[in-house]
Amino acid sequence: MSTPASDAFRYAHAHRAEIAWLSQNTNHLVPPEVVRGALEQAVRDRLYEGYPLGSGDPELLDLIARDFGLAGGQPFLTSGGTESLYMIMRALLGPGDEVVASDPSYLIIHKFVELAGARTNNLDIYAPPYRLTSDRVREAVGAKTKMILLIDPLNPLGSGYPREEVRAIAEIAHDRHLILLNDVTYRDFSDGHALAAEFAPEETVTVWSVSKNCGLAGLRIGGMIARPDLLGKIARFNTNDLGVNILAQVAARAALRTKARWIGEVVRQTRANGARIRDVVAGTPGMSLPVYPSRANMMVMDVAKLGVAPEAIQEELLKRHGVFVRAGNYLSPKHGSQFVRISFSNPPGDIERFARALPEALRTLRGAPVAAAPH
Numbered sequence: 001m002s003t004p005a006s007d008a009f010r011y012a013h014a015h016r017a018e019i020a021w022l023s024q025n026t027n028h029l030v031p032p033e034v035v036r037g038a039l040e041q042a043v044r045d046r047l048y049e050g051y052p053l054g055s056g057d058p059e060l061l062d063l064i065a066r067d068f069g070l071a072g073g074q075p076f077l078t079s080g081g082t083e084s085l086y087m088i089m090r091a092l093l094g095p096g097d098e099v100v101a102s103d104p105s106y107l108i109i110h111k112f113v114e115l116a117g118a119r120t121n122n123l124d125i126y127a128p129p130y131r132l133t134s135d136r137v138r139e140a141v142g143a144k145t146k147m148i149l150l151i152d153p154l155n156p157l158g159s160g161y162p163r164e165e166v167r168a169i170a171e172i173a174h175d176r177h178l179i180l181l182n183d184v185t186y187r188d189f190s191d192g193h194a195l196a197a198e199f200a201p202e203e204t205v206t207v208w209s210v211s212k213n214c215g216l217a218g219l220r221i222g223g224m225i226a227r228p229d230l231l232g233k234i235a236r237f238n239t240n241d242l243g244v245n246i247l248a249q250v251a252a253r254a255a256l257r258t259k260a261r262w263i264g265e266v267v268r269q270t271r272a273n274g275a276r277i278r279d280v281v282a283g284t285p286g287m288s289l290p291v292y293p294s295r296a297n298m299m300v301m302d303v304a305k306l307g308v309a310p311e312a313i314q315e316e317l318l319k320r321h322g323v324f325v326r327a328g329n330y331l332s333p334k335h336g337s338q339f340v341r342i343s344f345s346n347p348p349g350d351i352e353r354f355a356r357a358l359p360e361a362l363r364t365l366r367g368a369p370v371a372a373a374p375h
C-alpha cells in the first residue's frame with residue numbers, strides 16, 4: 001500500500017540531507033551567496049528583534065514594481081503568494097459565485113475558492129493544448145461567474161499561454177466585468193511571458209512569488225499587484241498588520257537586486273535538466289511527457305500505460321532511492337491517477353539520481369524487466 005502524502009513529506013523532511021527534492025517545484029540553483037551575506041548581516045544587526053515597516057520595505061516594493069513594470073499597479077507583500085490567494089478569495093467571492101478554472105491545476109487555490117462558499121468550474125485540460133483557451137473560457141462564463149483563474153505558466157503541466165491568448169482571456173474578463181486572477185509564480189522560467197494586467201489592468205490581480213524564481217520557498221514571502229481600489233478591497237483581509245517576516249524581506253530584496261545577473265543561468269540549467277528527464281522518459285516504455293518543453297520548472301510524466309499507480313512510484317522512488325517526486329492526485333481530481341509530477345531546478349546530480357532510480361523502481365514495482373534509461 002502506498003503512503004499518504006503527509007507521510008511522504010514527514011519521511012522526506014526527516015531525511016532531508018539525502019533526498020533529491022523533485023517534488024515541490026523549488027529552486028536549488030540560485031547561487032547561495034545571493035542572499036547569504038544579506039541574511040547574515042540582518043542577523044548580526046538583530047533586525048528580528050523589531051517589527052518590520054507594516055507596509056513592507058520600500059526598496060523591496062520598488063524592486064517588485066520595477067520587475068513587473070505594471071503602471072498603476074500597486075505591490076503588496078504577504079506570507080508567500082499563498083496568503084494573497086487566500087485573501088483574494090475571501091475578499092472577492094461569496095456563496096453561489098463561480099470561478100472558471102482548470103483540471104489539472106494548483107488545487108490549493110480551488111480549496112480557497114470553496115472556503116469562500118464559491119465553486120470552481122474546472123475545464124478539463126489534460127489534452128492538447130494542455131491549457132485553457134479563450135474560446136473555452138468564453139463558453140464557460142455564465143451568470144454566476146465572478147472570476148477567471150489564469151495560472152501561467154501552469155503548475156503542474158508546465159504549459160504556458162501565448163501573448164494573444166492572454167490578451168483574449170483578459171478581454172473576456174474586461175467585457176464581462178470579471179476578476180482575472182493571474183498567478184505568475186513561474187513567470188521567470190518562461191520565454192516571452194505576457195502579464196494579463198497589461199490587457200485588463202482594472203480587472204486583474206497578479207499574484208507573484210519569490211519562492212521559485214529566487215529559491216526562497218522556505219522564507220514564505222510573495223504577494224500580489226493590483227490597482228489601488230481593487231487592492232484596497234482585498235487588503236481588508238490582511239492579517240499581517242505588523243508586516244511580513246523581516247528576514248524574508250531582506251532575502252527577497254537581495255535576490256531581486258541581483259536577479260538579472262543569475263536568473264539566465266538558473267533557467268539554462270533548469271532546461272538542460274528538463275531535456276535529460278525527457279531522454280529518460282523516452283527510454284521508458286509506457287511513459288510519456290504530455291507537455292515538453294515545460295515553460296516552468298516542472299512537468300508531468302504520464303504513467304497511465306505503465307500499469308503502475310503514481311502513488312506507488314512516488315513511494316518506491318522516495319523510500320528506496322531518496323528521490324522525491326509527486327503523485328498526480330494532489331493536482332487533479334480527474335487525471336491524478338495518470339501522472340507523476342517532477343520538478344527540476346536542481347543540481348544535475350539530483351536528476352542523474354532520478355535517471356538511475358526510475359528503471360530500477362519500475363522493475364521492482366512491476367516485477368518485470370524495464371528498458372534502461374539512456375546515459
Ligand SMILES: Cc1ncc(COP(=O)(O)O)c(C=O)c1O
Nearest residue numbers: 080081082106155185209211222
Ligand atoms: C501556481 C502556484 N501558485 C502559488 C504557489 C505558492 O507560492 P508561495 O510559496 O509564494 O506561497 C505555488 C506553489 O507551488 C504555485 O504552484
